[in-house]
Amino acid sequence: MSVDALADASTDPFRTQTISDDTAADAMPDNPDAALPDQVSAAIPDDATVVSEDHAVTADGELKNITTGETVTDPALVGTQDSQPDPLAKTDGESFIPVQADEVKQKVAANGGDANAGAADAQTAPDTPDTQPEQPRPNDSSDSEQPNQSDSSAPSDSASTSDSGEAIGNASDSATATNGAAKATTKGSVRLAALQNNEYGAHWGSYNGTAAFFDASNNLFVQQAKGVIDVSAWQGNINWQAVKNSGVEGAIIRIGYGWDNGFDKQALRNISECRRLGIPFGIYLYSYAYDANTGAAEGSSLVNLLQKAGVSSSDLGYPVYYDLERWTWTGHEVPNDPGTYDGIVNAWYGRLQSAGYNNLAVYSYTSYLNTALNSGNIHSKTRWVAQYGSSMGYTAFPTNDRGWQYTSRGSVSGISGTVDLNAFGNQTATSSAPSVPVYRVYNPNSGLHHYTMNYNEVIMLVGKGWRYEKTAFRAGQSGIPVYRVYNPNDGNHLFTMNSYERDNLARLGWHDEGVSWYVPSGGSINVYRLYNPNNGEHVFTTEYGEYVLVGRAGWHQEGVAWTSL
Template structure:
């Protein structure tokens, strides 16, 4: 095994509990990249466009034969069979009768499982007026309204698709516009997917999972969450979690935030265990005796209160999930949008203007994956812009792990890119090495995850005798170079930091780090 492979395996096990294949060296986009996308089982699932026999915005959900005249145009269709009126009542679409089943609508004190209305499948709510128009259009056409007609992808003829960009796996909108590069195929799951065989799913191309941890407050864990998370950790499949919200003000949002913290702690899930965020699922809900908010200002307070509870507990990788139409109405605020990094949209494009570089798109609710019973949501998680810019030859990249607090340095672009993909923060090119000259050795401490870089062969041999892994020559430096690279040591963490910035050297030294002088010199 190469030093690079050993390093990726080590940091994955020690700090991110995830393993990834290294992407190829970045290459410019070619026309053939658009016509011949990389094919893997999970990613080859279609992102279908709307069919005349399908619900608007939900190409795999059946259009009803009719919509009861008693259901107002401004009602919200929330499943194949149900609508929610402005006063919060759940109605049968075809009969217009009020639904009272507590399994579907809950009670005044108990929230229902939000997926019960759809038998565990995701559904993007849509206005009743749009469904009525679709029913009329379907009746005027020769097509039958009794079944859906999802359209499979064929070289981007109909929808979003997987391909390659900058030498990495990527996901594109139907128009060919890049959505994300360094992309991962991710599923989101709940108890409705039952007992998942995660090894089969991983073998079938699943590269990550978002697990429902629960919904609302006082409802306990999703019944499959503990097993799902335990198995994902064991198999090294990156994961995050989500909580479906029933909050109607800041107070109830704070309860939901505290609920997430308690559930995560119950499972023993620390911030460093999760590669993906903790998501706050904000959708238009239905709950007997309660009405969801419609004012973006109210949702601002809800989001802020939930974030405060998670952040106070040390969970800082947070995001909001919703669907595009809700983001453009009840969630239409700069605060909410800035926090939103995952959206649901089942057409040929995401339809949302992300403010963040890292983003995710739930592009279908009807994927099929080995090891998972029935349909499952498929998502593309990645980055719109390259997360590590390829520097000049001999660039030494610097990265920071927000979970462990460690820095790392490497001249290998793919190593820097892989670390950034699994959550390390890219901090730019620290300095330039040389093609030849005096060697700088790299050693790794398997006990605390620290790396050390040194020109001193004696120091190298002593550390190797104490259990550090000697990883050979990291790079070379020119003995005649003029610009100093300073070395600092943190006696608390055992970490060394290297910098060409004299101000940083002084400030970090004043913060308690030991200033160890010039480690070597560089020409740039």
């Protein structure tokens, strides 16, 4: 980046800052898969922000066609005064990192194009400001269930080569994404993520006996790494079984955008499928907030959606992310200073935390984090960053765990079209044990509760009239076993760590149903137990408030049964 550009970024916090440009000559800066236009209209100011292949937004919030300079008024792209548009509509569902217009102009000129074209000389000047995507635009304000999933073929793997004794991985020299492959090390065989590397050499490998992700210079980004996708309605009806079979190890699901817009059309189905298949998932909400009040409104709206979807804090394998980007919405101005964003983020956090959601984080892209989001408060919350290049330019991650969205053009079996690919993991190794959710359902006829790690069992019981309540707690995949026995006379289940109690009840006619889950040795969250003296049932909860309220209703409080993860 030039000295002049650095000076501009320091004096104008709203200016989109270009970190480095690894892209090909015919690609948009910072967006290797977005085509560079042949010309940029003279009506596009240098300080405008390019937000897609076809569009730039001016400092006063006006969206323009980048080649013709015409103002875009399509409500599907810019919304109305009272309604927010789907932010992915401008890019037909693909992620795009906003970039400064003068950077695009410089590259167009260097590539032999016209960086100051008159609108009358544009190659195309349509009457309408934009064209519809090739596939139908998803309706993102829907609470309806989704149609059946579809299949697609799995990508093939290509081998990576060893770089050193401990760190194994190799940058791809191809201009298109290539897949990482499992690689044996001196510490044993390591199963690497099945996702592709990116176009500029950031790649999968192994480090200290674990899967890892490296930049193009073989600098470690994370070890103990997981290949994660982020999805929305634009990915259509995902075949999640095929996705899991392909090696994807997690998903960040868009639940919606703004406030009072309802669910992303595929959110409920995506959440249900990840639960059914045991795929760890997180949630993200795209922000249209412009002050603390609208940040609070987005927080309240998100809590409402999470509760409607039955997602508790214990369900989440990844955080709830607040997606902060340079947005476009007719009649409204995007915040342009870190102080305003501080108020937005704090208000959003407050609403989520008051509802019991504490695993929260911010998502954005490097240039925005260095300008409009350049706040210690926001940086202390940022754990997932988008940058499509050879290296990660953002270095202020506040925690050991972090995520890099390294390409928007991934290919995964079970998903038609492209999908964002991410590497999540730890900068330094941790010994935290993996955990699995234990679900709680309630029978309104008998008044009994049931606990299971099998989400298919949850679906079966709900189909028979049981009510899904929440994830009661998270159990370990190893540790002290908790046994499940069933009384065929009254339908009661008992869960116990005492094998003698299990054997005694089995002799009395209870059915021994084996091990339900394991109590991990490293648990830190109390699981409280209550006993109903009227029907002999036990209930377990991690929520102390529920423990107190149910105790006041006549249940016996039996203290901490164990600790969970």
